[in-house]
Amino acid sequence: VSSGSEPVAIGVDVGGTHLRAGVVGSDGRVTRLVRRRSDVEDPAALVASVVAAVTEVSTGATGGDDGAALPGGFPGLPIGLGFAGLVTSDGDFLYGPNVGVRETPLRVLLEQATGRKVHVLNDATAAVVAEQRVGSARGHDDVVMLTLGTGVGGGVVSGGRLLTGGNGLASELGHIIVEDGGRAAASGIRGTLEGYVSGAAIERAALEAAARGDTGGPALDAPGVVAAAVQGEEWAVSILSEVGHWLAVGIASIASVLDPTLVVIGGGAGVATAPWTLPVVRTELPALLIGGHVRPTIEVVVAGLGDDAGLIGAALAAGDA
């Protein structure tokens, strides 16, 4: 039996603007955490930024132009990479609405560039692995996670196992359709959950409120709306309540498919807005769910691991693989 803090993998979480990497122990503890800007517009730049981060993590030195020549820090440790979009079971990246890269054999490219074994998965899928193993979903075998940021990601553990689907493309929970023909989203599909509960959706609602003259100040991004809600401003509370309503609708649909015992809300926008959205979700969910008043209550909680969930989960998944 190995010590709980033995390193299992180098975890990397690549989002649309930032990348986080660190050495992750079997207990989920992160050491040597680094944070960089990510470049997700083309495969070569993406690979280079991941290699540089891994070099920095494994040596403590910032990788330069020669970052690809990896020194021997943490030799043999695999890399687990979470990335914002559709990743197949083979580690091929297909498409993400918020990144330029597409149809790239990401796992193979990174294995060639680092000489390490690499496991690639969707970033929100990675996050649910972390939350279920070492975060706020511990003890639950049937977990749904929604990560609310610029977009909306999802991850599912079902019967104690990560739900992958036939091609590794399961749990794209931000892209379920809650209102056919409804609001636009970055994916190009109208009426998806992402268009109603993401950080981008909150900003759009704030801009509309401003256009109506409802808002007093200039801070109309998601943190600005939260700050206004903290001050009790009605327009802001109303926007967040509506987000709560749509979250309830989305969770009801997802729960009709998956029957989770716990739903975890994560991501920057998800955690920041939870004090306003989760009470609405908990109130509305039973009436939107088949047999909602006779079935066991579904717990809805906030994520426990913050911004590190993706890299922790990617590393734990790489350790398993």
Place this chain on the structure above:
Amino acid sequence: VSSGSEPVAIGVDVGGTHLRAGVVGSDGRVTRLVRRRSDVEDPAALVASVVAAVTEVSTGATGGDDGAALPGGFPGLPIGLGFAGLVTSDGDFLYGPNVGVRETPLRVLLEQATGRKVHVLNDATAAVVAEQRVGSARGHDDVVMLTLGTGVGGGVVSGGRLLTGGNGLASELGHIIVEDGGRAAASGIRGTLEGYVSGAAIERAALEAAARGDTGGPALDAPGVVAAAVQGEEWAVSILSEVGHWLAVGIASIASVLDPTLVVIGGGAGVATAPWTLPVVRTELPALLIGGHVRPTIEVVVAGLGDDAGLIGAALAAGDA
């Protein structure tokens, strides 16, 4: 290794109006099939009708008032029961929008009444077991099934295993919300898929067409609409195309969660309308699905086992349990 035709269980499928039962072999073959009216308004009547059917199946004789005293036909064979509604992993029936019974320990009652081991599951969940083992989904490990009848049922095989969820309540696919606040359904939840693609929804659309003076004849149930579509009547083709559209929306949402390689459309209304609905589904699905134009195509096919799928799958599941 046993013969493919060795009986594994007595399968029973109980719907809102009819009940089917038979002895099912490990290859899915049904013998001694019986069909009766079902009584689903109270637990005692439900149990009595199942016991009578099992008696008839196992003896060839119609059970009378003393049906509970089972003769020894097929001794030791368990019973697999598919029922239209929410069934927990313990075999407790909670609720179904189209039946009067609710919150009944169905497995326990039937085990007491028959002296046999009983496995109870949702009827559409039973159907997907059958289609995946011995029907049109054979060879696929990630399967979604939608059964379109009076209501809409669902069943899911994911990674080769039946998706049950935390409480056995997973795959209630007719109750995902495709249009928040939309059409009414028997569940009381507005905007669920059931309100757009079920036999009842087709009848409602036909009545609306009749009220507009579009229809020529009096046959406004689902078979009547299909008959009119066969004759090329525009109002009927239009109704079925719209069903196809909503099926595409629902399948897109479900596929975003589950990433199946195959979707099976079953149930009386589903099979009868498939010549009009499936072409629409196949055309619309890619544009409604995240990364739809870069991900592998999801096959959409008609169920292969007809009305026997539920009883076959319930028996196969009982044989496993």
